Amino acid sequence: MVNLRTPDINVSHAKQVMGQCMFIDNDLLLFGSFDEVPLSTDPRRVNCLFVAICLEGSAKYTVDGKEQLVKKDDVILINDGQVIDSYLLSHDCRGVAMMCSNDFFSEVLKEVREISNLFLFAYSHPVFHLMPERVQTFMEYYNLILQKIKDPEHQFRRELAMSLLKAMLYDMGNEIHRRLLSAPKRTCAETIFHDFIVLVKEHFRQERRVGWYAEQLCITPKYLSETVKQVSRRTPNDWIDHYVILEIRLLLRCSNMSIKEIAQDLNFPNQSFFGKYFKEHVGTSPSKYRRY
Numbered sequence: 001m002v003n004l005r006t007p008d009i010n011v012s013h014a015k016q017v018m019g020q021c022m023f024i025d026n027d028l029l030l031f032g033s034f035d036e037v038p039l040s041t042d043p044r045r046v047n048c049l050f051v052a053i054c055l056e057g058s059a060k061y062t063v064d065g066k067e068q069l070v071k072k073d074d075v076i077l078i079n080d081g082q083v084i085d086s087y088l089l090s091h092d093c094r095g096v097a098m099m100c101s102n103d104f105f106s107e108v109l110k111e112v113r114e115i116s117n118l119f120l121f122a123y124s125h126p127v128f129h130l131m132p133e134r135v136q137t138f139m140e141y142y143n144l145i146l147q148k149i150k151d152p153e154h155q156f157r158r159e160l161a162m163s164l165l166k167a168m169l170y171d172m173g174n175e176i177h178r179r180l181l182s183a184p185k186r187t188c189a190e191t192i193f194h195d196f197i198v199l200v201k202e203h204f205r206q207e208r209r210v211g212w213y214a215e216q217l218c219i220t221p222k223y224l225s226e227t228v229k230q231v232s233r234r235t236p237n238d239w240i241d242h243y244v245i246l247e248i249r250l251l252l253r254c255s256n257m258s259i260k261e262i263a264q265d266l267n268f269p270n271q272s273f274f275g276k277y278f279k280e281h282v283g284t285s286p287s288k289y290r291r292y
Contacts (some may be wrong), residue, residue, distance in 0.1 A: 008274045009084075010047040011099045014038045018209055022149045023044070024158055027104035030146050031097040034059070039087040050078040051172075053130075053138055057093030061084045068127045073135050075172070076135040077122040080105075080236060081242060096142055098163065106250045108166050126188065128179060134171075141168035192217060193231040196224065197239065204243040205266050210236045245281050252290045259286045 012026040017038040022030040031037050034052070039061075052075070058283050059070040062085045063078060070076060078084060100108075130138070141164060148160045188192065200215055207213070213236065214224040230237045244266065251262045264275035278286050 003253050006190060008047045009039065009044045009050070009099075011101050012179070014099055020068055022146055024149060024161055026103045026105075028145075028149070028161060029099045030142070030149060031099075032146075034089055034093055034095045034097065037097055039084065043083055043085040045081065045083050046078050048102060049080060049098070049105045050096035050097065052076040052095055052123075053135060053142075054093065054095040054136070055139075056092040056095070059089045059093050059095075060086070061088070062125045070131075073130050073132060075117070075130055075175075076126050076127055077172075078126055081123050081238070082123070082126075083233075096139070098142070098145075102246055103249050103253055104162070106246050107254055111167065121180060125179070128175070130175065134175065137171060138168060141165075141171070177245075189227045189231050192219065192224070192227045196236065197229055200240055200243055204240055207243065208240050210240070212239075241281055245278070248278055249282075249289070250285070252286055262286070 007265065009030045011023065014037075015023055016028055018029075018036060022032075028032050030079055031052075034054075037052070053077070054070050054072055055072045056072055057071075061070075063082050067086070068076075076097075102177070121251055130216075145161050145164045145168075147159055148154065148164065151157060154160070175228055195217055196213055199216055203213075210224060211221045215222040217224060218228075226236070228239065232239070234242075248262060251257055251265070252259075253261075257265065259274070263271045266274070268274040268277065278289070282289060284292075
């Protein structure tokens with residue numbers, strides 16, 4: 001496997017490592033083989049959505065410290081912010097994969113909240129099995145997206161790829177929904193985490209205080225913090241910041257709102273505080289991010 005010279009895995013760095021590959025800007029990258037995926041046996045944080053299908057053989061890795069075993073016809077679904085480690089393939093392992101940037105994923109699903117919520121399932125079930133006919137369906141999506149990416153002269157190449165990816169994620173979301181219906185009842189901790197995420201997604205524009213969310217859930221801030229970290233390996237503040245930053249990135253890239261207007265829309269006290277907050281989490285200023 002190739003070793004990235006960065007603690008993070010994202011589309012931009014993967015492109016640099018791979019050289020010739022199928023991609024759209026720094027937003028969508030397709031791998032025709034698991035051997036092409038730039039992972040390593042060292043810990044790496046995933047800063048994108050990573051989706052893969054194992055077609056032959058087996059693999060194993062850890063996600064957020066928990067070992068995962070992968071076999072033929074399994075889907076691997078890794079969300080932004082999760083840490084993967086100890087990535088190993090069997091000699092006969094074969095499969096396809098794709099990486100999708102957070103901005104691109106948010107743009108694809110910006111009007112589809114139900115599907116976005118279903119992907120919370122992946123935090124506790126990062127590997128799930130498909131029947132062979134469903135694998136064939138997803139491979140058809142993959143090949144269609146690949147076909148469009150290979151045509152850089154197509155005027156609507158990006159839009160077509162987004163539409164096909166949305167359709168694929170609808171189908172994948174439906175598979176997850178089926179499993180949710182037949183899955184064992186959530187533990188108390190999982191229920192609290194789920195309810196917390198639902199609240200955050202609805203109120204992060206106005207509320208960024210952990211105490212406020214704890215009050216809505218009728219529990220103490222300490223208990224909320226302990227429970228969320230137990231289930232997701234991330235703190236409540238991490239999750240709140242995650243959704244705030246995703247929204248800021250989306251507005252900077254996909255709207256005509258000024259930076260001041262975005263700061264006001266997300267209820268920051270002033271533009272200066274907004275700029276410091278964004279730079280602390282992204283590493284660059286809002287204006288530079290928008291220009292890039």
